[in-house]
Amino acid sequence: MFSVSDAESLPDSRNPSPHRFTDNTESIFDDAVYSSQMTLKECLDECMEALDLFLNNHFSESLERLRPRVNESMYHALIYATVLEMQAMMTFQPDDISNAGNTMKSAQEVCQRFRRKSPGLANKSAGESLTEVQLHAEVCYAECQLQRAALTFLQDENMVSFIKGGIKVRNSYLIYKDLHTFIKSHNCLKGSSHVHLEGGISFGIGAFNLTLSLFPPRILKVLEFAGFSGDKEYGLSLLHDGATGVNLRSMLCALLLLCYYTFLTFILGMSLLHVLNILAFGVISLCYQAIALFEDGCKAQQAWKQFHHMCYWELMWCFTYKRAWKMAYFYADLLSQESRWSKAMYVYMKAAYLSMLPKDEARPFGEDEVDLFRQVPTFKQKIAGKSPPTEKFAIRKARRYKAPHPVKLPVPVLEMMYMWNGFSMISKRPELTEGMMQTLVEAEQNQYSVDDRCLIHLLKGLCFKNQGLLQAAEECFNKVCSSEKKIKFDHYLVPNSLVELSLLYIDRGRRDEAIKLLHKTKQNYKDYSMESRTQFRVHAALAKLKADPGDDEDTRL
Template sequence: MSDTDEQAVDLSAGLDNVQIEDTENDNNLGVKGIVLLLNNHWDESRELFEKHRSQSLVMHFGGAFVHVLQAIMALEEEKIAAAKVGMEDVEKKCRESLHQMKKQKKKSKGTQSDTAGQEDRWMCQIIIADSLLFQAVMTFMNQDIPSYMKGGWLLRKSWKIYEKVHKDISEHYDDSRKNGKVKVRADSTSIVDQVDKEEGANGEPKIGKVAEVPAAVGSAEGTAELMTKETLSRLLGAVSFGYGAFQLALSMLPDKVLKLIELIGFHSDKENGLKALEFSMHSKDMRAPLAVLTMLWYKVLLKPFYTETFQDEELKEVTDLIEQYQSEYPESAMFLFFKGRVCRLQKDLDGALAEYEKAKELCEGLIELRNGAMFEIGWCNLMKLNYDTSMEIFSTLLESSKWSKCFYTYMVALCQGSKGAVDIASNLMKTVPGLVKRKTNQIEAFVSRRAQQFKKIKLTDTLCELLILELIYMWNNLSQCSRKETDKMLAICGAVEEKKFFHVRSLIEGAIYRQHGDLEFSDQCFKEALARHEGLKYDYHIAAHALYERGNYRVQNGEKTEEGKKMLLKAKDGFKEYDFENRLNVRIRALLSTLDGQTKK
């Protein structure tokens, strides 16, 4: 799909540039609310959406989305629960509206008094699908089996709606591109009603394939309305946001969730998702700037987190995208976050810190955004081995953030120990296990187990530094460090004397030598990590990652591809219930998928 020039919308950054006429419709009001949000005017954005929520489902949804975004950024259970209730209320209101449209249609059958047209019906269905998608995302954040089941069921319902509405609007839009306008009949049966009939409005997931979407549900008796290409383009932009985000999110889910989702009937198509998001980005729907954020989230945050390489052309594409939209949102802290991540991908940690400092200044009064900027500043300093600054940042977050006191205490302990205050670090380590809020939180479970090891092992400054390097590696961030920094890291590894951590040391050394281009010696380090882990009843994440690295080296080399695939599959399936399992499995699946694609070509 193209026609981007016709669809492009001026989402100007400054408040003075947001020109809305007295006759502005719901979508234009929604655009204004999103522009306010992206320019850090969160309160004004909330007030605008709240003011119009009772008269407009679009604005009701926009207001609920603001709370969802805040909740996800804060990672606080109370805010997530409240945001979920808000989205459930949006879904309920849209269902009530669809019911009223259905009643009105029956009363006006055969007349021209059916004022609720197909545009309104489609928009209601899109908002319901969006609300189900966001409910699923927040449900998955609980990271337990019941939540995966419930989240999968919500995704299934959401997908059925997206697929049907996207198909219908696409067909009409293609016709309108030829003629400028097209006749559209109001649906006699809503896809939402069909989904409820198949799934139950409050049921549990059913096992089996998703039923094929009907080719058409329009009624010959319904009143036909003329719909312009511009209207259909905006509607297609609206549904393409969720349709595309859904596909991208699905492609990055861990195996245990993905198997469940594939079991209940659908598969992801990443390329199709990217195309849909790109169309939404250039549409005039209020979701257009959200599609831009989602595209950047995938390309700058998610993809580098799970993959080893980031091509130069990809980096240029992302940089151009950020520059294009930052000119429209010069006050947006969110775009500064993305610029900071691009700097990290370029191994420019000083440049990244400069962007995050700017973002922090723009976030005054916005706790979630400010804490996010501070975390990035602390983490970049950690990658630079600046323990004093990192400790100061993580100590502040320990006091100000409600997210994981357990993790922040662990980070402060490591920084204290790394700069020589080992007694303070040891005392802090003792408190870490007692700060775990939920055992299903994988990060808290990991740092708790690490902290408990020091009941029997004496903590030293070198061990604290090694465990910082372990975190940098597990976050897939070693590739973002300069040669100067990785040389210092090698020196730290060489100073480790505690034999019970030699397997960790070997893994980190292997990863650093890989960064330096010494691939054969790197492979020997990973082999040593596996050998040193043999017989241990803990730290299976070290063995799994070492095996992954050995397999990755072989498939990338191209000479021992089959041997490498066997290693990757063993890393994926040979270890169970270890730390960071979900992350590694997604990386392995992405690598194997790439290899399969190359083989087919």
């Protein structure tokens, strides 16, 4: 199984590829020796030092420490390429993405030279004779495959590239799966560098289990035919083990946990706080801590401005929660000028903040919300061949300003805040919820369409829920559902109101009613805005209630 590759030939040493790493160190490889100049342990120790530099904001120094040995050390090659890939994903510049892809391809070629030439762990006798270096080469090769797949999805939009990326993902998965089985059955393998090997396997198996577990059951069943499976709790436990250990993949495990807890679940538990401590208060950790530290995150370093954008995004929402529309606009404006990730979203938010200001109040920089709303569609982009759902939503909402006489959106900031789960974020701050309720009551005084009134009912219901007024919240959600046949455009309002109503029922101990509503949402509503987000919430709620078919099946790798 380990002989499976993506059929890319190694470069001829007499005619090196232009994509190869460039330095003057001669590459010497031997099955019995890891590096012509350094042992495996020495290479791992130097790479750990380079990672420490990176985590403490010394980005250039980190790359300089790694660069001299990228042609002779698989770990130097992998970590160097990983840093460039992180940079590419933040800048979203085509040249950076291309350079990172070529660098990761070269790293994979370096790893390939240390792999066993005959079939690996699929063959028991061959597996028994694998050296420590060859085991490390397998996990490094699998990681290169996985990261190259991520870049493929980010860079290319055609179906051929998408299939190639899928093949890389599957090859990586099979290698991790066999390695995991092999290591568990060979407890005697405890070399000096074993902790790094275990960390790499924990990252790979943990990432696959967690990611796959998030898919709805019907999609997961299809993936299972291709040999994939996922167990969320098992994946989280492996990532936690990897993040809390002292190994090269600690940072990757920690970052994946951060993404899961902050962006996918919005649940900041004690386990997350422990993960934050791992990152040693570098700029990455600053970006995920309390509001007071976001500005410190910007001050911590100036080399990679993209880290600032993470802070700008969070600061934008912090000021949104406080209804400081001009300050929120300021950070949306910075993002629209500096970040390439989602200009359509940033411009939409700029327009939305301006629309929340009184009609006679001066606009910053003399900008006009109508003009900005009309610009939103021009910034549409695709990632992995598809437009991000939030961009599609923003573009659709901005269409109301296309006509000569625009139809004003009632509370566009609060609507988008809901899409990013902002009402849950302020649930423990009564004064913030009260402010949002005040804005909604004021908006309610205007003459709006059925769609707009239903939006206000949905958002008021969330405020009532935060205030503990559950009966009032239920009435608001039911008002939206009873208006279903009158809604013309914002069809997402009904399935989302059903989800909110079901979550309210869960809080009130009405489990059976909640399950019924969740299944109704899942089965009866299709092709509405942000559907994947809503279906994800339905799946998560049903899984929590153990009501989804197949919940009790063992899906662990």
